[in-house]
Amino acid sequence: MTTVGFIGLGIMGGPMSAHLVAAGHDVRGYDVHADAVARLVDAGGTAARDVAGAVAGADVVITMLPNHPQVEEVVLGPGGVLDSARPGTLLIDMSTIRPETSIAVAEAATAKEVRVLDAPVSGGEAGAKQATLSVMVGGEERDFADARPLLDALGKTIVHVGPHGAGQVVKAANQLLVGGIYGLVGEAIVLMEASGVDAKTGLDVLAGGLAANRILDLKRESMVARQFQPGFRIDLHHKDMGIALAAARQADVALPLTGLVAQLVAAGRAMGYGSLDHSALLKVTEQLSGRSQGSSREG
Structure with missing residues (x-):
């Protein structure tokens, strides 16, 4: 069982986090909308009060957010992922954002000894609900290998496409x-x-x-x-x-x-x-x- 901090439980992140629960992982979720967190709890996950609460003690942190400003705030901001993650944590950003933001996040994470993958998805809400997403992953090959068991619970086509930013x-x-x-x-x-x-x-x-x-x-x-x-x-x-x-x-x-x-x-x-x-x-x-x-x- 892997402890997963999941941030962003909306149309896509909600069903994705529930699949990870169903796969046997300990999922601690946070979202700005309380009803989204409640749905994860109903699926067997745990509610986190804030980003730091979702990240603390997690082996893997997954973010699924609307755009690069939200990713920058959640990951790079005070009390964010990089402030709260322990060394060795794997951050998988599954948001669709600018490649340069993914590269900047990876560079900032290196100083914190946090590993990063950019892993945007295709398949829409139906793919998220049915766990049939296509996932295009940028980052280090060894980190992709570590992430693969989690990603397999979310999609059918999981491909490492290159270095940081390549997924985007x-x-x-x-x-x-x-x-x-x-x-x-x-x-x-x-x-x-x-x-x-x-x-x-x-x-x-x-x-x-x-x-x-x-x-x-x-x-x-x-x-x-x-x-x-x-x-x-x-x-x-x-x-x-x-x-x-x-x-x-x-x-x-x-x-x-x-x-x-x-x-x-x-x-x-x-x-x-x-x-x-x-x-x-x-x-x-x-x-x-x-x-x-x-x-x-x-x-």
Whole structure:
């Protein structure tokens, strides 16, 4: 049994921490929302009063937070992870943040003799609940080996992709692909419906050919039905597209399609769709085409 301090028990972190409990680990969780902590306690975990309480005595600390400011506060701030962790502790940051923040955290942790991995995930809420996440891990190979038994309880595809920050670069690549595919599936639906073709039937055909992809497998029916209950909100995808564009600038490469997808996501936020699932990029294309459906269901 490993003692795990888990910080960030939201849509993703909540079910992930519960899987670790189910795998037999002692999980001490903290979140700014008391109801999130209560759900972990109901699953068999232990409530921590603050970050320090979650970290004290832990063998492994996992953070699952919204963005880099929260990671910097929780990990680097007073009373944070690095102030509270004992030497040798393994910190696994599973948030999606800027690669440079992951590198800075790893550098700061070295002075405290704390080991660090950046391990962002893909799979959304459904993947978190079903323990089928893909996890892309940056850091030292030996630390990845130590983390592997825990990560195996959370996902199906667990890959060490390189040094500190590499996990975040791969996640940025994931998000630009996901955003682009959602945008194109939305355009395909608009084109077919405007041409008098049944979009569900059309997408069923596309899903069996070269255009097949995971988003068509999982989301084509809900998109045609205009059901946009968030598994991953447009607001969060907007943040991630900013990370992808910043990473492109850092690497000194041109990603023109990524820039266009980022603008499509930004338009979705501006149109008031930020709280909807990112599949609601369909609504953006409809609005741009003058074909907005007043009966669209958002939940």
